[in-house]
Amino acid sequence: MNTHEKFKEYGKKALEYRRKCEMLLPEIFKSEIWREKGFLSIYEYAAKLAGMSAAVVDDCLKIHKRIEDKPELMAIAEVKGLRAVKPVAYIATQETAVFWADKAAEMSQHTLQTYVKEFRNESDVKSEEEVTMKLKPEVLKQLEKMRGELTWNDLMERLLGNDVPEAVEASSRHVPNEMQRFSKGKFNGKCHYPNCTRPGEILHHTQRFALERVHDPARLVYLCKAHEQIAHLGLFDNEDEAPHSWRLREAADKSDLKYFVDRKVQGYRSG
Numbered sequence: 001m002n003t004h005e006k007f008k009e010y011g012k013k014a015l016e017y018r019r020k021c022e023m024l025l026p027e028i029f030k031s032e033i034w035r036e037k038g039f040l041s042i043y044e045y046a047a048k049l050a051g052m053s054a055a056v057v058d059d060c061l062k063i064h065k066r067i068e069d070k071p072e073l074m075a076i077a078e079v080k081g082l083r084a085v086k087p088v089a090y091i092a093t094q095e096t097a098v099f100w101a102d103k104a105a106e107m108s109q110h111t112l113q114t115y116v117k118e119f120r121n122e123s124d125v126k127s128e129e130e131v132t133m134k135l136k137p138e139v140l141k142q143l144e145k146m147r148g149e150l151t152w153n154d155l156m157e158r159l160l161g162n163d164v165p166e167a168v169e170a171s172s173r174h175v176p177n178e179m180q181r182f183s184k185g186k187f188n189g190k191c192h193y194p195n196c197t198r199p200g201e202i203l204h205h206t207q208r209f210a211l212e213r214v215h216d217p218a219r220l221v222y223l224c225k226a227h228e229q230i231a232h233l234g235l236f237d238n239e240d241e242a243p244h245s246w247r248l249r250e251a252a253d254k255s256d257l258k259y260f261v262d263r264k265v266q267g268y269r270s271g
């Protein structure tokens with residue numbers, strides 16, 4: 001084999017094994033093998049063992065979730081990889097899965113993407129309506145953060161179909177995995193504080209877990225380190241409301257039970 005032939009051959013193998021790794025991710029996520037093997041998260045596990053980025057891991061898990069009930073698309077994913085069916089994962093329904101599986105089988109990912117885009121444009125032209133809305137700037141900013149790369153229509157569809165995990169009473173601070181993904185993904189991994197575009201780092205119970213032992217997605221937010229500390233200093237006004245209503249205040253409310261709990265936590269942290 002000459003150099004070119006070797007490169008081509010190895011590259012083919014590399015892609016094939018990468019696809020195999022991607023297909024294993026949902027199982028790894030469910031069984032939490034990573035925890036057992038001493039990794040902090042599935043992201044660390046996938047990065048250290050297979051050089052996969054967090055974005056790819058998220059992508060694969062999301063795509064798998066969308067197609068796991070559609071055997072036709074799962075079959076294509078087995079052969080061509082999870083990400084080969086990405087363009088159709090969000091539009092295929094049980095009824096149209098066969099149609100989209102055929103297209104995914106015969107088209108490259110790029111061609112498929114183009115096809116889906118134009119297909120949607122054609123079917124949407126007649127049915128799409130222009131809407132004007134009056135939104136408070138802070139609401140719009142949060143929506144934009146949530147939207148990320150999506151079109152407005154895709155965001156609305158996602159919101160309509162969003163399966164919000166149910167609140168659970170718990171004895172442990174450990175937030176169930178599905179809920180973690182929900183809360184962290186809500187604003188594309190960004191801090192939930194209005195206008196803050198730093199990546200989130202810490203899941204924060206706005207009601208304080210010590211006061212009410214509940215993991216509730218409506219009161220579980222993802223904050224950057226600075227905003228988490230500010231919250232624990234009692235300087236969030238309207239903390240019990242949705243993030244776009246939060247404001248900073250100059251001094252903590254010392255009659256609030258949360259203040260008492262946060263003081264105790266501060267004590268542990270510095271002590």
Ligand SMILES: [Zn+2]
Nearest residue numbers: 191196224227
């Ligand atoms: Zn922040």
